[in-house]
Amino acid sequence: MAYNNIGDEGTKMISKLLEINHTLTSLWLFRNNVGVEGTKSIFKSLEINATLKSLDFSYNTF
Numbered sequence: 530m531a532y533n534n535i536g537d538e539g540t541k542m543i544s545k546l547l548e549i550n551h552t553l554t555s556l557w558l559f560r561n562n563v564g565v566e567g568t569k570s571i572f573k574s575l576e577i578n579a580t581l582k583s584l585d586f587s588y589n590t591f
Contacts (some may be wrong), residue, residue: 530561531558531559531585532559532560533544534561535562535565536561537563537564539561539567540561540567540571541566543585544546544571544574545574547577547578551552554582555583556583557567558570558584558585558586559587560587563590564590567589571586
């Protein structure tokens with residue numbers, strides 16, 4: 530999902546999906562114009578998600 534300019538709103542939607550995820554182990558979200566709010570939502574969902582093992586969140590705006 531890199532280079533898609535999803536921003537905070539798109540990241541918040543992905544965060545909701547991560548909370549119910551049981552199969553995805555790797556997620557690339559680099560260069561998506563994600564700010565502080567989107568970053569917070571991703572990390573909050575990771576408190577629930579035990580499946581994701583790799584996350585690339587580089588080159589965002591936070």
